[in-house]
Every structure is written in C-alpha cells, then in structure tokens.
Amino acid sequence: MAISFTEENYLKVIHRLSEATQEDISTNAVAEQMQTKAASVTDMLRKLADKGWVNYQKYQGVRLSPTGEKIALSIVRKHRLWELFLVEKMGFNWDEVHDIAEQLEHIESDELVNKLDEYLGFPKTDPHGDPIPNKDGILPELAYSQLSEIKANKTCKLMGVAQDSTVFLQLLTKLNLSLGAKLDIQEINEFDRSIFVSINDAAPIFISHEVAKNILVKS
Amino acid sequence: MAISFTEENYLKVIHRLSEATQEDISTNAVAEQMQTKAASVTDMLRKLADKGWVNYQKYQGVRLSPTGEKIALSIVRKHRLWELFLVEKMGFNWDEVHDIAEQLEHIESDELVNKLDEYLGFPKTDPHGDPIPNKDGILPELAYSQLSEIKANKTCKLMGVAQDSTVFLQLLTKLNLSLGAKLDIQEINEFDRSIFVSINDAAPIFISHEVAKNILVKS
DNA sequence: AATATTTTTTAGATTAACCTAAAAATTTAA
DNA sequence: TTAAATTTTTAGGTTAATCTAAAAAATATT
Ligand SMILES: [Mn+2]
Ligand SMILES: [Mn+2]
Ligand SMILES: [Mn+2]
Ligand SMILES: [Mn+2]
Numbered sequence: 140m141a142i143s144f145t146e147e148n149y150l151k152v153i154h155r156l157s158e159a160t161q162e163d164i165s166t167n168a169v170a171e172q173m174q175t176k177a178a179s180v181t182d183m184l185r186k187l188a189d190k191g192w193v194n195y196q197k198y199q200g201v202r203l204s205p206t207g208e209k210i211a212l213s214i215v216r217k218h219r220l221w222e223l224f225l226v227e228k229m230g231f232n233w234d235e236v237h238d239i240a241e242q243l244e245h246i247e248s249d250e251l252v253n254k255l256d257e258y259l260g261f262p263k264t265d266p267h268g269d270p271i272p273n274k275d276g277i278l279p280e281l282a283y284s285q286l287s288e289i290k291a292n293k294t295c296k297l298m299g300v301a302q303d304s305t306v307f308l309q310l311l312t313k314l315n316l317s318l319g320a321k322l323d324i325q326e327i328n329e330f331d332r333s334i335f336v337s338i339n340d341a342a343p344i345f346i347s348h349e350v351a352k353n354i355l356v357k358s
Numbered sequence: 359m360a361i362s363f364t365e366e367n368y369l370k371v372i373h374r375l376s377e378a379t380q381e382d383i384s385t386n387a388v389a390e391q392m393q394t395k396a397a398s399v400t401d402m403l404r405k406l407a408d409k410g411w412v413n414y415q416k417y418q419g420v421r422l423s424p425t426g427e428k429i430a431l432s433i434v435r436k437h438r439l440w441e442l443f444l445v446e447k448m449g450f451n452w453d454e455v456h457d458i459a460e461q462l463e464h465i466e467s468d469e470l471v472n473k474l475d476e477y478l479g480f481p482k483t484d485p486h487g488d489p490i491p492n493k494d495g496i497l498p499e500l501a502y503s504q505l506s507e508i509k510a511n512k513t514c515k516l517m518g519v520a521q522d523s524t525v526f527l528q529l530l531t532k533l534n535l536s537l538g539a540k541l542d543i544q545e546i547n548e549f550d551r552s553i554f555v556s557i558n559d560a561a562p563i564f565i566s567h568e569v570a571k572n573i574l575v576k577s
Numbered sequence: 578a579a580t581a582t583t584t585t586t587t588a589g590a591t592t593a594a595c596c597t598a599a600a601a602a603t604t605t606a607a
Numbered sequence: 608t609t610a611a612a613t614t615t616t617t618a619g620g621t622t623a624a625t626c627t628a629a630a631a632a633a634t635a636t637t
Binding site: 384385386396397399400401416417 | 613614615616617
Binding site: 225228229230231235239242243246247248250251254255258 | 444447448449450454458461462464465466467469470473474477
C-alpha cells in the first residue's frame with residue numbers, strides 16, 4: 140500500500156513518543172510533535188487506522204500496530220544511516236545533519252539502504268549515539284543513563300544525546316563535549332541541580348540540569 | 359519562493375524538451391513527458407508563469423525564464439551527481455540508478471550537493487555520459503554524435519546514451535556495450551538502417567537503427 | 578453530584594495537483 | 608477560404624492534507 144511522506148512522519152512521531160511510555164499516545168502529543176493542530180491529527184489517525192498501521196479508538200489515544208512499527212523502524216534506520224553517512228563520508232558536523240536526514244529518510248529503495256549500511260560498515264549507532272535498527276528492524280538495546288542521574292564523584296563516558304537539535308548540539312560542541320568524552324562529576328549543586336564536571340580531565344565547568352538530562356552516558 | 363517536487367519535475371521536463379529545439383514547448387509535449395493530461399499541464403504552466411519560472415502565453419507554448427533555467431539545471435546537477443554516486447560508491451549498475459536519482463534530485467541542501475561533487479572528484483559526466491552542470495550551473499558542452507549518423511568503415515568510441523531507461527541500458531549491457539567501448543562500423547544495411555558493428559574488436563553483430571539513435575559516440 | 582476545564586472530535590473550508598468533458602483557438606486540408 | 612482535424616484551454620469535480628470554529632466527551636474541581 141502506498142505511503143506518503145506525511146504518513147511516514149506521523150508513524151515516526153508515534154514511534155518516538157511510544158519509546159518513552161507504555162501508555163497510548165494522545166492526539167495532543169502527536170499534534171505538538173508534528174507541529175500541527177489536533178483536528179488534523181484526528182483526521183490522520185483515522186486514516187492510519189484504516190490502513191492498518193495504528194490501533195486507534197476515538198478519545199483513547201493511539202499505538203502503532205506491528206506493521207506500523209515495522210514501517211517506523213525502517214524510517215528510523217534510514218534517518219540514522221544517512222546521518223552517519225553525512226558525518227563520516229561527507230564531512231558534516233553532528234549538528235548539521237538532522238534536517239538533511241529528515242529529507243533523505245523518505246527515499247525509497249531497500250537496496251540503497253542496505254548498500255549504504257554495508258558502505259558504512261554495518262554501524263551500530265548514529266552520530267548522536269542513537270542505535271541503528273538492522274535490516275530486520277531489530278534495534279540493538281543500548282542501556283545508557285542520563286548524565287543528570289549520575290551521582291557525584293563518579294566517572295562516566297558520553298555515549299549519546301537525547302536530542303538532535305542544532306542549538307543543543309552546538310552548545311555541546313562549545314563545551315568540548317562529543318561522543319566518547321570522559322566525564323568526572325565533581326559536584327552536584329542542590330540549588331539548581333547543575334553539575335560541576337571535568338571533561339576529558341580539563342578544568343571542571345558547570346553544566347545545567349537541562350543539558351545534563353539530554354546527555355546519555357555509560358558508567 | 360517555495361517549490362514543490364511537482365513543480366521541479368515540470369521545470370526539468372521543460373528543460374529537457376528545450377535542449378532538443380529552439381521552439382517553444384507545446385502543452386502536449388509537456389503532458390506526454392509528465393505522463394499527465396494536457397489540462398493539468400495548462401494549470402501548472404499558468405502557476406509556473408505566475409512564479410516567474412517560465413514565459414507562457416496561452417496557445418503559444420512555454421519556455422524557461424532565466425530563473426527557471428537555473429532551477430532546472432540545479433536539479434539536473436543533483437540527478438547526475440547522485441547517479442554517479444550510486445554507481446561509483448554504492449556499487450549499482452548504470453541501469454539501476456535513474457529511478458533512485460529521480461527521488462534524490464529533490465533533496466534540498468546546496469552544501470550537500472557541493473560536498474557530494476567534491477567527494478566524487480568534481481566529475482564532468484554521469485554514468486550515462488551526460489554532462490554534469492557545475493556549481494554555477496554551467497554545462498560542459500560535449501559534442502557527440504548519434505551512432506546512427508556515423509558512416510560505414512569508421513571507428514568511434516561510445517561516450518554516452520540518449521536515454522536512461524532500464525530496458526535500454528540492460529540491452530546495451532547484454533550487447534557488451536558500455537561507456538568507452540570501441541566501435542568499428544562494418545556496414546550499414548539500407549533496408550532497415552541496421553548497423554553491423556564490431557564492439558571492442560569482437561566478432562561483429564547487428565544493432566538496430568532505433569538502438570543506434572540512442573548511442574552517442576565520438577569519432 | 579454538579580460544574581468547570583481540558584481534550585478530542587466533527588463540521589465546514591481551503592489549497593495543490595490532478596481528472597473528464599466540453600468549448601475555444603489554432604492548424605491543416607479540401 | 609471555408610471546413611475538418613487537432614491542440615489547447617476552460618469548467619467543474621476529486622483527493623490528500625491542512626485549517627478554524629463549534630460540539631461532544633473526558634477529566635478535574637468544587
Ligand atoms: Mn536526527
Ligand atoms: Mn541522530
Ligand atoms: Mn537519469
Ligand atoms: Mn544519467
């Protein structure tokens with residue numbers, strides 16, 4: 140069954156929201172992510188349900204069906220492979236690739252995706268540390284913690300970010316934070332939950348709780 | 359001004375048709391190339407004229423404006439660079455890349471296109487021998503002849519094809535014809551204008567006039 | 578339990594791109 | 608130079624995706 144870019148984007152958004160919770164996803168939550176109105180979402184959810192890609196009953200929220208999940212994962216796979224391609228092969232910075240990958244993720248060719256995968260050496264993660272689903276849609280489970288959850292005096296390693304936005308990634312770059320950075324937490328300030336941390340053994344600096352929540356680390 | 363995929367495809371088609379003639383392009387010619395109806399073309403031509411991308415007066419046919427020409431060339435540039443990328447870097451055959459490039463040509467990022475160009479070593483031609491417009495939209499002029507125009511007992515070299523269709527390219531591959539092949543024309547048959555030709559010094563074979571018209575050669 | 582608030586859906590329009598059928602203009606042929 | 612054939616445009620609809628405003632349902636508060 141033919142699928143439009145818009146439908147693909149809805150499935151991707153429902154997928155992303157579903158990763159954070161077991162509950163059904165609300166119309167409003169989808170509307171916010173899609174940057175559209177709740178009324179438009181209602182229309183689309185009915186359509187997606189008709190096509191068998193979501194389970195939806197009015198006023199009850201929405202979930203992906205197994206088919207919908209498969210489609211969503213294939214889009215995520217393409218997005219992340221293209222992002223890595225742009226960084227590894229085309230020399231972009233990690234803060235420049237998300238918007239281009241938003242376009243490339245809709246290119247339709249299984250053969251191309253699999254060749255791209257091979258060309259990149261069957262990578263496990265994208266430039267932001269996010270796991271890349273394999274050919275069969277299986278996501279390598281990476282158990283990372285938010286930097287904001289780590290206790291004082293612990294050491295950890297930056298493994299990923301919870302956000303791809305340019306402003307956030309550029310801030311990290313400014314702070315000399317990139318994938319693989321070693322983080323020594325000196326102190327956590329009770330007042331604003333900001334963290335005093337040494338990056339790659341440099342002189343320690345302050346990082347806000349808001350930023351720390353979006354940094355994923357491995358102990 | 360925002361441009362849709364459909365509008366881009368119309369400009370590309372008008373550009374292609376304009377390469378073959380000085381005359382204004384007819385509504386019907388555009389309709390045939392776009393695989394749509396003349397009535398739809400009329401609608402779109404008025405819209406493209408409003409946007410300043412074509413010069414169009416009803417019943418008089420259409421031509422690209424300078425701006426329209428620039429847009430068309432940038433799409434052709436992207437199409438051909440992506441085709442080369444698919445062949446050179448991803449290991450596709452020359453008969454497999456056109457349809458994927460039809461999608462990739464609409465990806466919007468000047469930076470990406472220029473990096474792709476650099477990554478491929480600023481190539482002059484695509485996998486079918488078609489010239490690639492440079493950053494400034496300048497097309498290297500390649501003066502090739504159709505194989506059907508070459509006289510008997512002449513030798514020439516296959517430099518390009520006038521068609522990207524899978525069926526045609528697969529036929530050439532079957533005939534052991536690819537870019538750079540050496541062609542010795544033994545004889546031209548008056549009856550059907552078929553050509554008896556030796557490819558890379560192998561035993562000569564017959565090639566139809568229809569095929570020969572779509573093969574571009576240099577003496 | 579009744580009322581107020583919030584969320585979600587329905588109703589009715591709009592826009593881009595397309596369609597068919599009919600009318601108008603242009604071109605070709607008698 | 609009229610008539611016939613062809614090409615092109617107009618008229619009137621359709622579909623996908625969106626919107627605003629209003630109605631309905633669900634949830635929260637008194
Ligand atoms: Mn991204
Ligand atoms: Mn990413
Ligand atoms: Mn092509
Ligand atoms: Mn080509």
